[in-house]
Amino acid sequence: MTDVPETPDYRSSVFLPKTDFPMKAGLAQKEPAILAKWAADDLYGRLRAARAGRERFILHDGPPYANGDIHMGHAMNKVLKDIVVRTQSLLGKDAPYVPGWDCHGLPIEWKVEEAYRKKKLDKDAVPVAEFRAECRAYAEHWVGVQHEQFKRLGVMGDWDDPYLTMKYEAEAAIVGELLKFAETGQLYRGAKPVMWSPVEKTALAEAEVEYEDITSTQIDVAFEIVESAVPELVGAHAVIWTTTPWTIPVNQALAYGPEVEYELISFVPGDLRENASPVAYLIARQLRTAFQDRLESQLGPNQLWELKWVGLGSDLAGTLVRHPMHHLGGFFANPRPMLAGDFVTTDAGTGLVHMAPDHGEDDFLLCKANGIEPVFAVEGDGKYRADWGWLGGQGSVINPKFNAPDGPICSDLRAAGGLLAASADFKHSYPHSWRSKAKVIFRATPQWFIGMDKPLGANLPSRLREGSGVGSDAAAGALAAGVGGPPLNPLPQAGGEAGNAPTLRELALDAIAHTRFVPDKGRNRIGAMVEGRPDWVISRQRAWGVPIALYLDRKSGAYLVDPAVNARIVAAFEEGGADAWFAADHQALLGPDYDTADYEPQRDILDVWFDSGCTHVFTVEARYGKDVRANLYLEGSDQHRGWFQSSLLESCGTRGRAPYDAVLTHGFALDGQGRKMSKSIGNVVDPLKIIGESGADILRLWVASTDYFEDVRIGKEVLATTSDAYRKIRNTFRYLLGALEGFSDAETIAFAAMPELDRYMLHQLAALDSELASATAAFEFNRYARALGDFCNNDLSAFYFDIRKDSLYCDAAGDPKRRAYRSVLDTLFHALVRYAAPILCFTAEEVWGTRYPEGGSVHLLEWPEVDAGWQDDDLRMKWERIRALRTTLTGEIEPLRRGKVIGSSLEADVTVHTYASEDVDLIRSVDLAEIAITSTVSICDHPPIPEAGEGELVRFEVAKTELEKCGRCWRHLPEVTEDGALCARCTEVVG
Structure with a gap:
């Protein structure tokens, strides 16, 4: 053998x-060990040392609330920030990242109160110091939890020294900023309608409110006209329409549109026509049909209508009406004036609007201009005060049953003959507390405000009085380099009692114009919000936060402005935090020049948005120097009305410019079907679960891969x-x-x-x-x-x-x-x-x-x-054409592979048919067989076509090669004499 x-x-x-x-990543198991090594090696500290003295890039972290595990929105936000910081560091810049937390306010206080409610305890019965200590402990717990969760995302920063709004130095800085507003006269105390939560018993900021669709009771109420320059109107009834019946007990006036056309119409109910006298109603001409429909839905369809008078709203000047509950006497017996209001429209209702200055911004302003003040009938819990002449001690006013067509308000109005129509079928959007989910009301209460339109005058910082523009030379350089927005312009000028001084609104709008927004549409969004926003209400009637550390003169009501007193207040906060105010020796803080018998310390706390608006002070400026501002703020799109805006207003009011050069806005994380994540729906995607199963790098790559300027x-x-x-x-x-x-x-x-x-x-x-x-x-x-x-x-x-x-x-x-x-x-x-x-x-x-x-x-x-x-570029164009030819050739080879004519492209002989001389030269200049990974490539020349044909000028003919395969490199080459033998190259290498 x-x-x-x-x-x-x-x-x-x-x-x-x-x-x-x-090949198998095993990220979920490997990443914690890498994190531990970074911590052991002090990677963040080493990076700071390595970049010391370099150009600095500061991304200032917007503080999340310390009140629960992180969600996908947190993860998306923090990863995006980390990518920004790491790319800037990669560029060689000193890019520190200081994480921070918002530790005060309703979100945390509400959680502590929930625990009280479960134990059937009354939060108001607990000493304020004890309650505040529990809030601090709650915040500390969740700061610790979120701290580790954010680190697990791979976010690199100064985790050993984050900023917290409840640190003593932060609370001192916050109260110091408040006192700056007081010293410059921008702060005032007044009674304006603000969004109020009867459940949480405090004023709310716009950013703490969300809007949900509800169905309300709509009513038409008649106010008898008792005096008018138009004789036909006396004895008739002015009709208002409202979806808040609970505000009728606080009515003080009616409003009309001066240019609106009104008419007086009378009717007699069909079944009473022989016995009843006509009743006349004053409404806007354009809204007659809708009014008739509502009235007939209550009284029946057989009405006889008659037009009595037509005129403009301006004819109603001086007209007086009486409240339908005037028989109760007292507050309700006083006649109500009809006032001209530019805000009155004919979009809905009757064209006449009832005015309750306690419960509406337009109502308040119009009534105040006419000498009518709020009466504070509704208390903080949403009930009418006990001594109120109608429904005293009753409520809650936002309870649907209380406002229902058969509820106490409508029943009393009906009995008094003032209710014309009522139905519980009006669907509309209504504000709710973001935290408790309960409906809010507009309620006038004594609050602290920062004015938006008061000329600042001599109280401006010196840089603004000198007209140097918004920001510093460094900021101008950053803008020119593309980091910020357009070139800087001089400050806006405004007339007023302080000469040509700008207002806070003008300063903010000018700062917006000179800030870079990514995407740019953010500029218009925040600009519209600032342009139309009311004065900033900064006070809250809660316990957990930085107190409004001011002293009110018990006689005049004016707050004390004394730099020496303010310095002692700030020093006390630095030593003992905000708690120092609640246990303070106020005589010691006032000093020898003032007596506690004459001054009352305030107990309200600051809006948490004021807290977070000050973070640039005790984080950016405190760590990197006075007047240093952040290169970038980066948050979700909801922060145009939140942190972006509160930071802007705080900085403009105290420094005359924005605290940032640029603002980046991202959208929200939705589920796979594009729905908002909700525990009730069960579609929440937990970032911690993803990290535990797949690793943080998968989540980070998802964030980077999305079009995060929109919802994702x-x-x-x-x-x-x-x-x-x-x-x-x-x-x-x-x-x-x-x-x-x-x-x-x-x-x-x-x-x-x-x-x-x-x-x-x-x-x-x-x-x-x-x-x-x-x-x-x-x-x-x-x-x-x-x-x-x-x-x-x-x-x-x-x-x-x-x-x-x-x-x-x-x-x-x-x-x-x-x-x-x-x-x-x-x-x-x-x-x-x-x-x-x-x-x-x-x-x-x-x-x-x-x-x-x-x-x-x-x-x-x-x-x-x-x-x-x-x-x-010449090389690029050449190889782009070669790659295109390679792609075409690969497509021609693939059918032979699928049909098992050849096993791989190495078994293919290729003949190129081309009619383009430039392609002939191109193919001959390279080894196309090597590039296409084939056996051989030969060119079949053809005479040039006089005019280019409609098809491709290069085509490929592919066949199985007859050449033998090299036993080492597996290429089919002419020099291989038998299968398994070596080609010349391999012979040389092996030999």
Whole structure:
């Protein structure tokens, strides 16, 4: 028996990639260990030291409330901030990040009260010091919990020294800012209608309110006209329409539109026509039909209507009416004037509006202008005060049953003959407390306000009196560099009692005009809000917060303004925090010049939005220097009416400029179907669960990949797509690590000596670098992530790696082509690991540590250096055409593979038919067989076509090769004499 010779095994001679970097990420298990190493190495501190003295970039963190586990909105916000900070650090800037928390106010106090309610305890019976201590402990607990959860996201910052609004130094700074407003006369105490929560018994800010659709009772009420310059009107009834019946007991006037056309109509009910006298009603002409429909729905359809008088609203000047409950005497017996109101429209109702200055902004302003003041009939719990002449002690006024057509208000009005129509069917949007979800009311109470339209005059900071514009020279430079907004203009000028001094509203609007907004539509949004907002109500009737540390003169009601007293107050807060005010020796704070018998300390606390509006003071300025402002504020779009605005107003009122150069706004995280996440629906996507199962880098890549300037979706399908994108990037790094095994600088080949393909890839890297730098400057990290992923997938894995793997595996170790390839791979590695680090912070650290175990952290590195000489547009255009031809050829080969005519593209012989001479030259200038990974490529020339045809001028003919396969590189080449033998290259390498 003859022995069959064994086929030689050349596997050991092939230079296959070798790496310990696993394909399976295992991020959920690896990331905590990386976090622990960062903490042990004090990575944040080392980074600060490394960037010391560099250009600074400050992203000031908007404080979340410390009251529960983080949700997807938190995760999205913090990751986006971390990506911004890391990219700026990568650019070589000193980019500190100080996380912070909002620790005061209703969100925390409400949670503590919930615990009291469960124990059937009365919060008001607990000493204020004890209650505040419980609120502080609650906030401290959740700061600790969220602290670890945010860190687990990979967010790098000064976690050992975050800012908290409840730290003593912060509370001292907050009260110091309040006293600045007091000293400059911008602060005043007044009774205006504000949004009030009867459940929480406090005023609310607009940002603490959300709007929900409700169904209310709508009523038409008749007020008898007792005096008028128009004789026909006396004895008739002016009709108002309202959806808040509970405000009728506090009515003090009626309003009409001066230019609205009114008419007096009379009717007799059909079934009483012979016995009843006509009743006349005054309404707007345009609303007659709707009024008739409502009235007939109550009294029946057979009405006889008659027009009695037509005139303009201006004819109603001086007209007096009486309240339908006038028989109760006292407050209700006084005649009500009819007043001209520009806000009266004919959109709905009757064209006449009842005025309750306690419960409406327009009502309050119009009545005040006519000498009518609020009466404070509704108490903080939503009930009429006990001594009120009608329904005293009853309520709550927002209870639907109390306002129902058969409720006490409508029943009494009906009995008095004043109720014409009532139905519980009016659907509309209504404000609710964001925290308790209960309906709010507008209620006039004594509150503290910061005026928006008072000229500031001599009280302005000196820089503003000098007209130096908004911000500093450094800010102007930042704006010119594209970090901020348009060039700075002089401050707005306004007339008024203080000469040409601007108002707070004008300062804020001017600051908005000179701030960069990303996206730019944010400018219009916040601008419209500031332009139309009322004065800022900064007081709350709660216990947990920074007190309004002012003394009121018991006789005049004016607050004390004395810099020496204010300095003692701030010093007391620095030593003992805000609690010092509640246990203060007020005589010691007032000093020898004032007597506590003459001055009453205030007990209201500050709106938490004032607290958070001051964070730039005790975080940015306190850490980085006076007049330093943040480069960027970054929050959700709801903060145009929240933190962005409160910070803007606080800074403009005390410093005359915005506290930021730029504002970035992102949308909200929705579920996979685009719905708002809700526990009741059961569609909440928990970021902590995602991290525990898939790792934080998956969540970070999702954030970076979304169009976060709008609302974004997250669910199983979205995360599956993100995971797939992550795997492709990870596999790119795995290939690079394996292909670079054993690489040293001695192997490097100069750019000029590299083959065209390798030089083209460095051109592509330079183009990627430019794109990523542009995306970073624009804060467009979805563009950044997409460009990075596309480069890894399309330029590298599907093209460059695919072509050059033959050279990597089979060329001699010292072959110039292989050395050039590995030189480029080394350059790619150092660039890509840096580019990926801001987004995939854990994976990039793992990649870097795999290649350089003793090389420190990837996050200490800076943006890669890209040689401008790598860019070559001629080379780019040439290779773009080659890639297009390669794609077409691959499409022609694929049917043969699917039909099992060939096993791989290496078995394909290709004949190129081309009628374009430039393509002939192009194909001949490269080894298309190597590029397309085929056996051979030959060109079949044809005479040029006189005019270009309609089809492609290049086509490919593909057939199975008859050539034998090299036993080492598996290429089918003419020099291989028999199957399994070696080609000339492999013979040389193996030999």
